[in-house]
Amino acid sequence: MKIVIQEPVFLLSNQKCNFNAYNYSFLVNYATGIFTRSKKKLAAYIAALSFHGINPLRFNFYLDESELSNIDILICFNGKPYEKLNKMPKVGSFLKIMHIMDYADEPMLSNESLRDHKVDLLMGYTDHSKYCSFFKYHYDYEAKVISVPFGAGKRFYKQEFQMRYNKVLAIGAINDISNGTSCVSTFFPNEKYSHPIRDYIRSHAHNYKFISSLLPTEREEKNKNIDMCRELQSYNFFVNDLSIFNFPPARTYEGIAAGSILVGNKSPVYEELGFVDGTNCILIDSIECNDGIELLANRISNIDINLIRHNSKILSERYTHDKIAERLNQYIMSEIL
Structure with missing residues (x-):
């Protein structure tokens, strides 16, 4: 061949x-x-x-x-x-x-x-x-x-940091798509940003002690000079956003490879990848609202973190x-x- x-x-x-x-x-x-x-x-x-x-x-x-x-x-x-x-x-x-x-x-x-x-x-x-x-x-x-x-690259699989914050890490880019001349803004006229979950958390993270936001400000698309591997290896959870294009970003795989547990909205995209709510991740109907955040807080406080992380790490070996x-x-x- x-x-x-x-x-x-x-x-x-x-x-x-x-x-x-x-x-x-x-x-x-x-x-x-x-x-x-x-x-x-x-x-x-x-x-x-x-x-x-x-x-x-x-x-x-x-x-x-x-x-x-x-x-x-x-x-x-x-x-x-x-x-x-x-x-x-x-x-x-x-x-x-x-x-x-x-x-x-x-x-x-x-x-x-x-x-x-x-x-x-x-x-x-x-x-x-x-x-x-x-x-x-x-x-x-x-x-x-x-x-x-x-x-995920090999560096994410190396567990260098044993102590983790028992919080949800929010990290990644948020692109402003509201430029009226682009085909993206034309197709998504009611959306201002590429990642709705990240945008909501950026605006509301200060209200929730269990969320740690390293998201960029509204004047930036990326929070520069972040060691992504180190941060993902330092938190028990990370929030994942499929974006308006509905595909899993690199963070999906880097996060679980680094030993962090994926948190996101329910989607058949995750099912196809092998994610199962309550088994190797936490998925809820909608994170980007107050009720969703409160439900997430409740779910996090009532799970066996070690078991879910173990299952998540097994899944990560496929990627x-x-x-x-x-x-x-x-x-x-x-x-x-």
Whole structure:
């Protein structure tokens, strides 16, 4: 089976900081070749492979689209399908798979490019064609999205901090989407921020002693200079927000890998990932209201933290980057080919 990765630019970055390092794991363990249209990029990829301790001779390298005629699958993990670097060849009988990444950026242009270049399947942070109304409206890929979660890097699995605050940590970005000129604000006219739960907690955390907020102010999108790993390893719970796009962020997996217990709103998105309320997480109908916060406080005070954390840690082992790459390969082999 000849599986080729198009423009693996992730090779050129520090893998310890790669939120999507399943792409690196997939290339190393399952790919047979690399495709680039640039000789300069080819040299950079070869050097990067050597730097990471991988023998470049393990791979076939392709510099021209005509050389791809005998491959089985071409995969691009980069998102932004409209950019020249990521545009897949229009010709060829091989299967084309593209990770759509942050699909809210230029959605109409992205969908047009995907169709124009005859991309067969997409990868997403979950099956966006099932769970995201924005995606369903802008993309012609119903039932053609492979769920590929963020997962968590190895550093989150190292338990360096034993003492934890018995509080709920609120952390992460909050994007203002109220710019009237963007397609996101047009599609969500009644929403001001990307993450409603985070926004509510940002405004009300001072009223609840069991919540510790490290969320940005309304003048910022991110709270900079935070050691995410250290913070998640320092709290018994963390609040998770699927956002208006209804997909699980990287925090979902980083939090449970770090030994913190996920708190969030009930959703089939969580069920699909293996989260079970009261077993390995706490899920309620709606956190972003006073009744929801009070219910959360009651639930937290009446659970066996050690048991739920134990179950949560077991679940987290499914979301190492190596495991995600393995399941992606299994899916391709069993469901597609």
